[in-house]
Amino acid sequence: MSVIRSIRPLVLIVCLLTIAVPVAAQDGPPLTLQAALDEALSRNPELIALRARLEADRQRPGQERYLMPLMLEAQIWQWPLNRINPAGATYMFMAEQMIPGRGKRTLRERLMTAEVEAGAAAIPVRARDIVGNIKRTYAEIFVARKAVEVTTETIALLRQIAEGTQVRYAAGRGSQQDILKVIVEITRLHEEELRLVEQARMGEARLNTLLGRDPAAPVGALAEPREDAVLPPVAELQRMAIERQPELAMARAEIAVADAAVEVVRSARRPDYFVRGGYMLMPGEAGAFTAGVGITWNNAPWSRGRNDLAEQEAGLAVTASRAGYDAAVNNLRLMVQEAYIRVESAAGRASLLRTSLVPQSSQALDVSRVGYQSDRGDFLDIIDNQRLLAAARLGYYRALADLEQARADLDRAVGITAFRGGA
DSSP: OHHHHHHHHHHHHHHHHTOOOOOOOOOSOOBOHHHHHHHHHHHOHHHHHHHHHHHHHTTHHHHTTSOOOOEEEEEEEOOOTTOSOGGGSEEEEEEEEEEOOTTHHHHHHHHHHHHHHHHHHHHHHHHHHHHHHHHHHHHHHHHHHHHHHHHHHHHHHHHHHHHHHHHHHHTTSSOHHHHHHHHHHHHHHHHHHHHHHHHHHHHHHHHHHHTTSOTTSOOOOBOOOOOOOOOOOHHHHHHHHHHHOHHHHHHHHHHHHHHHHHHHHHHTTSOOEEEEEEEEEOTTSOOEEEEEEEEOOTTOHHHHHHHHHHHHHHHHHHHHHHHHHHHHHHHHHHHHHHHHHHHHHHHHHHHHIIIIIHHHHHHHHHHHHHHHHTTSSOHHHHHHHHHHHHHHHHHHHHHHHHHHHHHHHHHHHHTSOOSOOOO
16 A cells, blocks of 8 residues: 555656646747848838838939929810811810929929938837837747746756655655645646746747848847846936937928928919910811910919918918927937836846845755755755745846836937947
8 A cells, every 4th residue: 555655646746747738949049139130120020011112212303393284275265166177177286284383293202201211210210119128028939938948957856856765765765745735836837837838839930020120030149138238327318318319300301391381382372374375176267376375373372271271281380390399308318217226227127136035045945855854854944945046037137128128219219229238
């Protein structure tokens, strides 16, 4: 009977030792963060589409240099109703060309150019967002893989403990409850390992999509983020942000569009012209040429109010654009300050975990194992301390990921990619 009692836990342990858990694939070549960023900026489908759209939009301003199409007209009149033969009718063939007032085409070209440049300024904004997404996804994959690694190592440690516990139980020095506790803990960690593998694989699919790859493409080993956080003074970062932030560049481009629109609206008060010429063919008589010129009265009393309101609208649009720029600057300063604080905080947490909590937790686990083997400790102490060690190690890697994500947010706020980690 005692043999059966000792065999049953052993069978459970053997079953746990043979559980196969899929691991996150790392079959591809190593991928640094800098390489991922370079690949995304050149291959991301969304950026490629935006650049192609911009090239098409750049053809619009030049169209304003040219006149509108010539209008050709043919008329026939004095065709008696009681005759089928139009030989006695009068014919006239006309050509008419509208000519915009002086400087109007140039102003419209400037407006279209400003609008195209505003659209071009949106591309760096989107590229910056994609870069930020890549940095965050890269860090998430790194943490998930490290979590799988820590969990796998913890399971291996618990298997060693389980084997030792089985030996103690067979020798009559331990209880079956200790074996069951370690079995439950190993099972729990296997379930956690499956969840972490899922997180890593989903992160790889997102990263591949951002890089313009097939979502199922393998992602190789990732570089570990840097723990250091050497930054310029926050005031210097705020100054750099105002100079280089893509969103501020886009806001300045929108101000230029509003200014150009004001000039176009003002030019609407100036007259436009048209010239007309033709040839008249009359039965029984020599043909005759016709000609005419015309001018629009854009500032007529009944049109003046319309022009006034249009100018007022354009002026208010300029005011709104400038106010939006000032608000963006104010929000940008806050973004830089918050990201700066997060970088310093995450770096401090990572350093504390690496230098204090991780070694202390490892020491506590060693002490509890020695105490249990010498019958001076409780088996629950081993379980609790291995959990603390695993949590401390995972906490360190999460702190590194938080640091990398804080750097990404700081890069996003400043508008540069100077604080890259893991490259």
